[in-house]
Amino acid sequence: MTATTRSRLAPDERRSQLLDLGVRLLATRSLDELSIDLLAEEAGISRGLLYHYFGNKHAFHEAVVRRAADDLIAQTAPPPGVDPLVRLQVSVAAYVDYVLANFEGYVSLLKGAAGGNEALRAIHDEVRGVLSDRIFTQPSPSGDTGGELIADTPHNRLVVRGWSAMCEELVVTWATDRREGRDGVGKDELLELIGGSLPALIRQ
Amino acid sequence: MTATTRSRLAPDERRSQLLDLGVRLLATRSLDELSIDLLAEEAGISRGLLYHYFGNKHAFHEAVVRRAADDLIAQTAPPPGVDPLVRLQVSVAAYVDYVLANFEGYVSLLKGAAGGNEALRAIHDEVRGVLSDRIFTQPSPSGDTGGELIADTPHNRLVVRGWSAMCEELVVTWATDRREGRDGVGKDELLELIGGSLPALIRQ
Numbered sequence: 568m569t570a571t572t573r574s575r576l577a578p579d580e581r582r583s584q585l586l587d588l589g590v591r592l593l594a595t596r597s598l599d600e601l602s603i604d605l606l607a608e609e610a611g612i613s614r615g616l617l618y619h620y621f622g623n624k625h626a627f628h629e630a631v632v633r634r635a636a637d638d639l640i641a642q643t644a645p646p647p648g649v650d651p652l653v654r655l656q657v658s659v660a661a662y663v664d665y666v667l668a669n670f671e672g673y674v675s676l677l678k679g680a681a682g683g684n685e686a687l688r689a690i691h692d693e694v695r696g697v698l699s700d701r702i703f704t705q706p707s708p709s710g711d712t713g714g715e716l717i718a719d720t721p722h723n724r725l726v727v728r729g730w731s732a733m734c735e736e737l738v739v740t741w742a743t744d745r746r747e748g749r750d751g752v753g754k755d756e757l758l759e760l761i762g763g764s765l766p767a768l769i770r771q
Numbered sequence: 772m773t774a775t776t777r778s779r780l781a782p783d784e785r786r787s788q789l790l791d792l793g794v795r796l797l798a799t800r801s802l803d804e805l806s807i808d809l810l811a812e813e814a815g816i817s818r819g820l821l822y823h824y825f826g827n828k829h830a831f832h833e834a835v836v837r838r839a840a841d842d843l844i845a846q847t848a849p850p851p852g853v854d855p856l857v858r859l860q861v862s863v864a865a866y867v868d869y870v871l872a873n874f875e876g877y878v879s880l881l882k883g884a885a886g887g888n889e890a891l892r893a894i895h896d897e898v899r900g901v902l903s904d905r906i907f908t909q910p911s912p913s914g915d916t917g918g919e920l921i922a923d924t925p926h927n928r929l930v931v932r933g934w935s936a937m938c939e940e941l942v943v944t945w946a947t948d949r950r951e952g953r954d955g956v957g958k959d960e961l962l963e964l965i966g967g968s969l970p971a972l973i974r975q
Contacts, residue, residue: 682886721955725944726964732940733933740932751925760930760975767975771967 582620585610589631590638593672598628598679600671629686632679635672636694639665645701651716652766658701659734659762663754666738677735699727702765717769730765737761786824789814793835794842797876802832802883804875833890836883839876840898843869849905855920856970862905863938863966867958870942881939903931906969921973934969941965 588610593601603624607614621627643661645654666673679687703719717723741757744750792814797805807828811818825831847865849858870877883891907923921927945961948954 678885678887681882683882721953722960722964725941725948725956725961728944729937729941729964729968733937736936737929737933740929744929749925752929756926757929760926760933760972763975764933764972767971768964768968771964771971 578620585617585620586631586634589627590635590669590672593631593635593675594669596671598632598672598675601628601631603627625686629690632672632676632687632690635669635676636690639669639694640697643698655702655716655765656758656762658698660758662698662734663738663758663761667742670742674739677739695728695731699724699731702727716765723769726768727765730768733764734761782824789821789824790835790838793831794839794873794876797835797839797879798873800875802836802876802879805832805835807831829890833894836876836880836891836894839873839880840894843873843877843898844901847902859906859920859969860962860966862902864962866902866938867942867962867965871946874946878943881943899932899935903928903935906931920969927973930972931969934972937968938965 585606589601589606592605592609603614603617603621606627607617610617617627621630639662642665643658645658649657676687676691680691681688702716703723717727737757737760741752744752789810793805793810796809796813807818807821807825810831811821814821821831825834843866846869847862849862853861880891880895884895885892906920907927921931941961941964945956948956
């Protein structure tokens with residue numbers, strides 16, 4: 568039984584390792600630049616085997632972006648047992664760090680999602696959905712502390728959606744500016760702006 | 772001389788009328804749905820003549836979107852001689868009305884610009900630039916009243932850029948929700964949210 572289980576798991580583990588490698592390659596490349604050939608070369612395996620794992624280039628791209636999105640969701644998970652405002656600040660800082668560490672791939676996701684690639688749009692919607700729901704969802708009653716940051720109303724859902732688009736624009740613009748030598752705004756200032764803007768928009 | 776002038780102007784006027792027609796057609800259609808054939812049919816002229824005026828489909832689309840962008844810039848021009856906050860409110864209301872009246876074409880512009888169409892991206896950047904500059908630019912010294920709404924700093928430029936992305940997301944989401952029967956947020960509420968958010972973000 569053990570041997571069977573191991574041999575059944577192995578391909579999944581191998582596929583998972585390849586996805587991790589794809590995500591790492593995507594940090595400094597756009598999706599268009601991430602080819603099966605490149606992954607095969609970096610992984611030291613044949614193109615044929617990659618096609619066996621992923622079917623075709625689109626499916627491969629979708630799988631890599633989905634893995635990257637899962638990473639983003641995991642890395643921005645708010646710490647349990649702290650004040651809602653602190654949870655938001657911690658999540659926001661993790662989000663900014665994630666984007667900076669995975670810049671090219673993240674920009675590719677935004678571009679593809681906004682430009683009409685349905686698979687990327689679905690992944691982007693899912694990420695936004697999970698991140699937004701965290702703001703509205705009460706932690707489990709058994710949980711240490713918690714409390715909603717803001718009430719779950721149509722008005723506030725719209726605000727959070729606009730705020731999400733603003734956060735994406737802010738971090739991408741800020742990172743692009745720095746890459747091009749314009750660094751008039753510090754990272755602390757960016758974090759304060761993103762983290763403080765949602766409460767400011769809700770209060771307004 | 773007069774006759775010569777008139778005959779030299781006529782093609783420009785004709786082209787201009789065709790662009791206006793293109794913009795009207797774009798209100799309820801995406802760019803992909805706006806073909807030279809459709810414009811020819813609606814204008815009652817030959818496809819050949821349209822190709823004479825616009826060269827090819829991409830150039831035609833670019834010219835129509837540029838005309839639509841000029842309309843947006845003109846229609847959102849703030850009234851002279853009023854308080855900066857009132858100027859902002861009036862511009863914002865005109866912007867929302869413009870988007871609602873030209874919805875499909877506007878969404879096409881955003882989608883093309885975000886998705887990597889360089890011509891549409893340039894037009895979108897230009898519109899954002901003009902609309903943002905209005906917020907920072909002091910009205911002429913001879914002007915009645917005026918004053919900057921906010922100081923022109925790298926921080927505030929970044930805020931305005933994020934706010935612009937938020938406004939686009941808010942109005943498109945709000946309009947899409949209404950089209951699909953979800954109308955939890957009234958138009959006055961939307962205008963208040965958009966108009967009040969910039970001062971709230973600057974104050975934060």
